[in-house]
Amino acid sequence: MGAAQNTGPVKVAIAGLGRAGWSIHAMGLKGRQDFQVVAAIDKQPERRAEAEQTFPGCKGYEEWKDFLANPNGAELAIIATQSVAHGPMSIEALKTGLHVLVEKPMAMNVKEADQMIAAAKKAKRILSIHQNYRAHPEFNHLKSIVESGILGKIVELKNSSVHFARRNDWQTLRKYGGGTLNNTCPHTIDQCLQLLGSPVMDVWGDLQKTITSGNAEDHVKVLIRGKNGAVVDMEVTSCCAVKQPQWLIMGTLCTLVREGDEFVIRYLDPAKLPPLKVVDSIAVPDRKYGVIGGETLEWQEKKVQAADPAYKLDFYGCLYDSIRNKKKLLVTPESVREVIRVIALSRKGTKFP
Numbered sequence: 001m002g003a004a005q006n007t008g009p010v011k012v013a014i015a016g017l018g019r020a021g022w023s024i025h026a027m028g029l030k031g032r033q034d035f036q037v038v039a040a041i042d043k044q045p046e047r048r049a050e051a052e053q054t055f056p057g058c059k060g061y062e063e064w065k066d067f068l069a070n071p072n073g074a075e076l077a078i079i080a081t082q083s084v085a086h087g088p089m090s091i092e093a094l095k096t097g098l099h100v101l102v103e104k105p106m107a108m109n110v111k112e113a114d115q116m117i118a119a120a121k122k123a124k125r126i127l128s129i130h131q132n133y134r135a136h137p138e139f140n141h142l143k144s145i146v147e148s149g150i151l152g153k154i155v156e157l158k159n160s161s162v163h164f165a166r167r168n169d170w171q172t173l174r175k176y177g178g179g180t181l182n183n184t185c186p187h188t189i190d191q192c193l194q195l196l197g198s199p200v201m202d203v204w205g206d207l208q209k210t211i212t213s214g215n216a217e218d219h220v221k222v223l224i225r226g227k228n229g230a231v232v233d234m235e236v237t238s239c240c241a242v243k244q245p246q247w248l249i250m251g252t253l254c255t256l257v258r259e260g261d262e263f264v265i266r267y268l269d270p271a272k273l274p275p276l277k278v279v280d281s282i283a284v285p286d287r288k289y290g291v292i293g294g295e296t297l298e299w300q301e302k303k304v305q306a307a308d309p310a311y312k313l314d315f316y317g318c319l320y321d322s323i324r325n326k327k328k329l330l331v332t333p334e335s336v337r338e339v340i341r342v343i344a345l346s347r348k349g350t351k352f353p
């Protein structure tokens with residue numbers, strides 16, 4: 001199989017030529033020198049024809065099994081079909097000797113994620129997941145601010161991805177692995193776990209179906225407590241018509257909020273923060289609130305461009321380096337298995353098991 005090749009562009013097959021497979025992957029790879037699209041698998045004949053016209057030498061396949069039997073030199077399969085198919089298709093591709101980049105959600109449950117990881121190890125092939133926010137400038141900028149220590153100890157990370165929008169496509173049906181928890185939340189949970197920077201202790205979730213059609217949830221609330229004591233408070237909903245700050249991070253020295261295109265950072269210099277000793281008395285002087293004797297905190301504020309291009313990573317370039325140059329994966333399957341575990345725990349006790 002082609003995956004033994006060591007030089008030149010990585011030869012790619014894209015399975016599923018829809019919003020992700022075509023608009024993100026095919027268009028993202030078009031014109032790149034390090035990848036060559038050699039196969040396209042889709043049930044829709046016009047989508048296969050479009051791929052064959054767009055990528056010289058690309059072969060269209062109606063059936064996934066026909067592609068596996070004769071992959072036209074492909075080394076890497078990008079799997080962008082319905083979510084429920086991600087696990088089985090990834091395992092089949094790995095067993096055939098292909099590297100795999102699979103769309104989110106990685107899997108339908110932890111057992112399936114483990115089977116995928118085991119299949120990759122057995123086949124000695126790369127398995128990565130298209131958690132594309134890991135390459136986004138905004139996320140990496142935020143991560144660098146959190147890791148800089150300016151926030152002090154992280155108390156709470158709030159993420160709100162809210163809008164009021166109805167939908168009626170397959171993403172509203174559980175039989176395809178649809179629903180907001182599998183669709184949008186793999187991105188937000190992944191980002192929150194990366195920012196939390198600590199193993200997960202507890203997870204609580206609330207899932208509701210509000211305004212979309214189908215039978216899957218379209219309103220998600222997830223609370224996560226890290227071993228470090230910090231809490232993630234995350235909501236992704238189709239049922240909120242009032243904008244919320246996308247990010248609000250509370251730390252013992254700082255509050256960061258996303259406002260418009262900026263991160264607004266209000267912070268204290270720990271060197272200028274006088275020590276605070278408890279006053280152990282049952283009557284507070286002058287019946288005043290706050291620090292006894294009073295204090296004025298010297299707040300500083302800075303505003304920085306959230307999506308600062310300096311923090312952008314080249315997702316495909318990193319994948320190329322892992323395939324050709326054995327560099328560490330930007331998105332390891334083990335790190336995304338934890339996202340799948342948190343998703344599974346968020347379902348516990350809800351009507352969407």
Ligand SMILES: NC(=O)c1ccc[n+]([C@@H]2O[C@H](COP(=O)([O-])OP(=O)(O)OC[C@H]3O[C@@H](n4cnc5c(N)ncnc54)[C@H](O)[C@@H]3O)[C@@H](O)[C@H]2O)c1
Nearest residue numbers: 016017018019020021041042043080081082083103104105
């Ligand atoms: N990472 C991201 O930002 C992102 C964005 C959109 C979608 N996605 C993910 O990508 C996956 C696909 O979503 P979408 O919105 O692109 O769906 P879509 O409905 O737009 O496209 C799916 C395509 O796959 C084809 N298809 C489905 N089953 C097939 C099969 N068995 N064999 C061949 N072709 C098949 C369909 O004909 C269609 O062209 C989902 O799992 C979704 O979660 C990820």
